[in-house]
Amino acid sequence: MKIMVAIKRVVDYAVKIRVKSDKSGVETQNVKMSMNPFCEIALEEALRIKESGLASEVVAVSMGLKQCVDTLRTGLAMGADRAIHVETSGPLYPLSVAKLLRALVDLEKPGLLILGKQAIDDDCNQTGQMVAGLLNWPQGTFASKVVLDKEKQVVTVDREVDGGLETLCLDLPAVITTDLRLNQPRYATLPNIMKAKSKVIKKFTPQDLNVEIKSDIEEVQVTEPPKRKAGVIVSSVDELIDKLRNEAHVI
Amino acid sequence: MEKLRATGRFLRYSPRKSLFDRRLNPNSENSIPNSASGYGHGFGEQCRDFQLYNDHNRKRNVQTCFGFYGHQGKTARDCIEKGLLEDTRRIQHRCFGSLAEKVQRDPSFSTLSSDDISYFKGILGEKNVVQDEERLAIANTDWMHKYKGSSKLLLQPQTTEEVSQILKYCNSRSLAVVPQGGNTGLVGGSVPVFDEVVINMSLMNNVISFDKVSGILVCEAGCILENLITFLDNQGFIMPLDLGAKGSCQIGGNISTNAGGLRLVRYGSLHGTVLGLEVVLANGDILDMLGTLRKDNTGYDLKHLFIGSEGSLGIVTKVSILTPPKLFSVNVAFLACQDYFSCQKLLVEAKGKLGEILSAFEFLDSKALDLVLNHLDGVRNPLPPTIHNFYVLIETTGSDETYDRQKLEAFLLHAMEGGLISDGVLAQDMNQASAFWYLREGVPEALMKAGAVYKYDLSLPVEKMYDLVDEMRTRLGDSANVVGYGHLGDGNLHLNISTPQYDDRTLAQIEPFVYEWTSAHRGSISAEHGLGLMKANKIFYSKPTATVKLMTSIKKMLDPKGILNPYKVLPHSIDSHS
Numbered sequence: 001m002k003i004m005v006a007i008k009r010v011v012d013y014a015v016k017i018r019v020k021s022d023k024s025g026v027e028t029q030n031v032k033m034s035m036n037p038f039c040e041i042a043l044e045e046a047l048r049i050k051e052s053g054l055a056s057e058v059v060a061v062s063m064g065l066k067q068c069v070d071t072l073r074t075g076l077a078m079g080a081d082r083a084i085h086v087e088t089s090g091p092l093y094p095l096s097v098a099k100l101l102r103a104l105v106d107l108e109k110p111g112l113l114i115l116g117k118q119a120i121d122d123d124c125n126q127t128g129q130m131v132a133g134l135l136n137w138p139q140g141t142f143a144s145k146v147v148l149d150k151e152k153q154v155v156t157v158d159r160e161v162d163g164g165l166e167t168l169c170l171d172l173p174a175v176i177t178t179d180l181r182l183n184q185p186r187y188a189t190l191p192n193i194m195k196a197k198s199k200v201i202k203k204f205t206p207q208d209l210n211v212e213i214k215s216d217i218e219e220v221q222v223t224e225p226p227k228r229k230a231g232v233i234v235s236s237v238d239e240l241i242d243k244l245r246n247e248a249h250v251i
Numbered sequence: 252m253e254k255l256r257a258t259g260r261f262l263r264y265s266p267r268k269s270l271f272d273r274r275l276n277p278n279s280e281n282s283i284p285n286s287a288s289g290y291g292h293g294f295g296e297q298c299r300d301f302q303l304y305n306d307h308n309r310k311r312n313v314q315t316c317f318g319f320y321g322h323q324g325k326t327a328r329d330c331i332e333k334g335l336l337e338d339t340r341r342i343q344h345r346c347f348g349s350l351a352e353k354v355q356r357d358p359s360f361s362t363l364s365s366d367d368i369s370y371f372k373g374i375l376g377e378k379n380v381v382q383d384e385e386r387l388a389i390a391n392t393d394w395m396h397k398y399k400g401s402s403k404l405l406l407q408p409q410t411t412e413e414v415s416q417i418l419k420y421c422n423s424r425s426l427a428v429v430p431q432g433g434n435t436g437l438v439g440g441s442v443p444v445f446d447e448v449v450i451n452m453s454l455m456n457n458v459i460s461f462d463k464v465s466g467i468l469v470c471e472a473g474c475i476l477e478n479l480i481t482f483l484d485n486q487g488f489i490m491p492l493d494l495g496a497k498g499s500c501q502i503g504g505n506i507s508t509n510a511g512g513l514r515l516v517r518y519g520s521l522h523g524t525v526l527g528l529e530v531v532l533a534n535g536d537i538l539d540m541l542g543t544l545r546k547d548n549t550g551y552d553l554k555h556l557f558i559g560s561e562g563s564l565g566i567v568t569k570v571s572i573l574t575p576p577k578l579f580s581v582n583v584a585f586l587a588c589q590d591y592f593s594c595q596k597l598l599v600e601a602k603g604k605l606g607e608i609l610s611a612f613e614f615l616d617s618k619a620l621d622l623v624l625n626h627l628d629g630v631r632n633p634l635p636p637t638i639h640n641f642y643v644l645i646e647t648t649g650s651d652e653t654y655d656r657q658k659l660e661a662f663l664l665h666a667m668e669g670g671l672i673s674d675g676v677l678a679q680d681m682n683q684a685s686a687f688w689y690l691r692e693g694v695p696e697a698l699m700k701a702g703a704v705y706k707y708d709l710s711l712p713v714e715k716m717y718d719l720v721d722e723m724r725t726r727l728g729d730s731a732n733v734v735g736y737g738h739l740g741d742g743n744l745h746l747n748i749s750t751p752q753y754d755d756r757t758l759a760q761i762e763p764f765v766y767e768w769t770s771a772h773r774g775s776i777s778a779e780h781g782l783g784l785m786k787a788n789k790i791f792y793s794k795p796t797a798t799v800k801l802m803t804s805i806k807k808m809l810d811p812k813g814i815l816n817p818y819k820v821l822p823h824s825i826d827s828h829s
Contacts (some may be wrong), residue, residue, distance in 0.1 A: 014681035034680030074679045187676040
């Protein structure tokens with residue numbers, strides 16, 4: 001069985017986000033870009049499944065600008081067998097990504113498609129669900145535990161829901177989106193970085209896959225959250241009560 | 252909402268965050284028992300070590316750190332005070348029990364009178380003449396509660412002229428003073444020993460000018476390092492020095508102690524980056540050496556006397572410093588080496604092949620890594636668990652992500668093929684980079700948890716550096732765990748000897764041997780911490796008598812009554828002018 005993992009290149013989660021001065025978006029020039037942390041977890045899970053002998057190959061896929069290749073290289077250095085890059089230029093929204101993924105799934109025919117539950121840049125949390133819908137595959141989202149049964153061709157997924165865990169059993173092929181607690185991704189070791197250099201990254205364009213990139217969404221503007229006002233030190237309990245009553249109107 | 256949850260989890264997963272929580276929360280289960288064990292010797296040094304190495308723009312942590320001092324400083328400190336009250340006494344006794352017998356208050360100094368107070372109030376105004384006990388308690392104690400003075404007065408000048416008037420008066424009255432910045436030093440240099448008047452520089456905190464073309468910043472001495480970093484960040488520049496205490500330490504104090512920190516291997520010491528200073532001498536004279544020129548060969552370059560003289564020659568009031576542009580491409584690799592010789596060869600290769608992008612070259616031995624893995628939460632060995640003897644952390648900083656990465660990868664793969672490194676990992680994102688840094692920076696904290704620790708901050712020739720660790724191991728046998736780590740790129744070894752408890756027999760086996768060995772190899776007994784009160788009498792291990800004599804003459808010439816930061820830097824026998 002083959003596992004396909006979708007990987008997104010995003011602004012590194014440790015970077016302080018700056019909004020462009022014209023409010024057209026987030027500054028990405030001269031900013032550290034990395035693999036979306038949830039995608040890292042998705043890839044790690046695929047690699048673990050493969051290492052336990054339940055899958056034969058892990059294919060990492062990404063779509064976007066040509067620099068996505070760097071992120072795919074990271075995926076290959078972590079242990080993915082090969083990679084596919086769909087090169088696009090403009091903004092990509094979840095539905096387009098889902099359509100591209102469906103096309104790649106049709107091409108590669110994986111038994112399992114694993115994605116991060118969301119990307120930390122746009123926080124959409126839609127792609128996994130949309131691609132499952134397009135493929136008409138069962139979906140296990142926010143997975144915190146994944147157990148594959150090769151015999152029965154099912155996968156059991158624990159989902160973190162409010163107030164506890166929900167356990168689902170999905171028929172393969174299926175879509176899984178990963179939550180943070182699923183696993184701890186591995187590091188890219190030098191020997192694996194070396195090996196990754198000879199691994200293949202196949203290129204496609206949306207036209208190759210017969211997907212038209214368009215969106216019904218127009219981004220009007222991006223603004224920073226309002227700055228928090230500095231606190232004040234009150235000199236007495238009376239003053240505090242006065243402020244709570246007359247300024248904050250909470251008592 | 253989901254994002255919030257996600258972020259929260261990331262923070263919880265982050266090893267550094269938890270470290271800071273542990274270290275900063277005085278009520279946490281870890282901090283008090285650590286001090287309660289009473290191994291006071293070097294307690295401050297440990298934490299400072301950790302702070303010092305905690306660099307690298309982990310904004311999250313910096314904020315935590317900053318918040319602690321900035322907003323909750325008082326209460327948190329109070330808690331520490333209460334929690335550690337008994338232990339502090341023990342620590343002090345242990346730390347400079349023997350020293351305290353030797354240092355006597357210099358009888359030539361006057362004691363404060365009410366006239367003095369009124370005079371200062373006349374110069375500074377009521378508000379900036381502080382006699383409040385709570386605030387004095389903070390100023391009297393170094394931040395790790397290792398040293399405690401009994402000053403009754405803290406002055407907060409706002410201008411150079413005020414500093415000048417204060418010193419002129421104190422000099423005429425023979426009132427001893429201690430200049431104080433952020434009070435983050437750990438050799439007892441920034442706190443009063445007896446009743447010296449504290450001159451706190453924190454109100455002199457203005458940026459005077461910044462030249463975007465040359466990158467030259469001119470500011471007052473009381474500017475907090477982190478505020479300068481933030482200021483420069485918006486201009487696209489960085490400070491040429493960075494250290495963990497940045498949230499509270501001040502640039503004037505950094506210069507007076509010639510602080511090292513993590514960028515030294517790249518940007519050099521403050522002797523190179525400081526272009527000019529304004530200094531007030533003991534008699535109140537203002538020396539204007541505030542040049543903004545990179546080249547100025549007119550006579551003796553006197554500013555260097557004040558860099559690293561720990562406030563004993565004058566008070567730095569203004570600073571002109573050269574700042575490098577901010578580069579965004581940072582890569583971190585954590586590597587394993589079979590022997591110390593390979594580490595050295597790797598350093599040479601890295602200097603040659605990574606040249607302009609190399610920004611840190613740190614090392615730790617396997618015993619140090621074991622301590623980190625065994626004593627700290629949320630850490631894991633990034634390498635397969637094979638036995639390696641040494642670990643090296645290499646950081647590069649450059650301007651082109653793709654190019655830098657290719658360059659570093661090519662270098663590492665070449666070094667691996669050549670057998671210099673036996674294994675390694677390359678951080679793929681900033682989170683991984685922090686995790687690798689934490690393995691190196693977590694050593695002091697891990698040592699603290701392991702029991703008592705004797706710490707030495709030594710400069711040694713790189714090729715000889717690790718021999719001392721081996722010799723100490725032979726000398727101490729099984730009775731102690733000897734670990735070596737430090738800034739290999741700067742030839743700065745942190746020799747740490749960990750034992751279950753503090754005992755004088757172990758100490759006798761270590762000292763003066765370590766100092767003598769360092770001296771025999773022409774090393775320095777204080778690489779980046781300074782001498783302060785703690786090592787004032789040890790100066791001869793690193794400086795010949797003739798040199799110390801000249802230092803003493805300079806001190807006498809600039810400060811004939813010895814009122815500036817007395818009992819520190821120079822040995823007490825020569826220093827006393829009775």
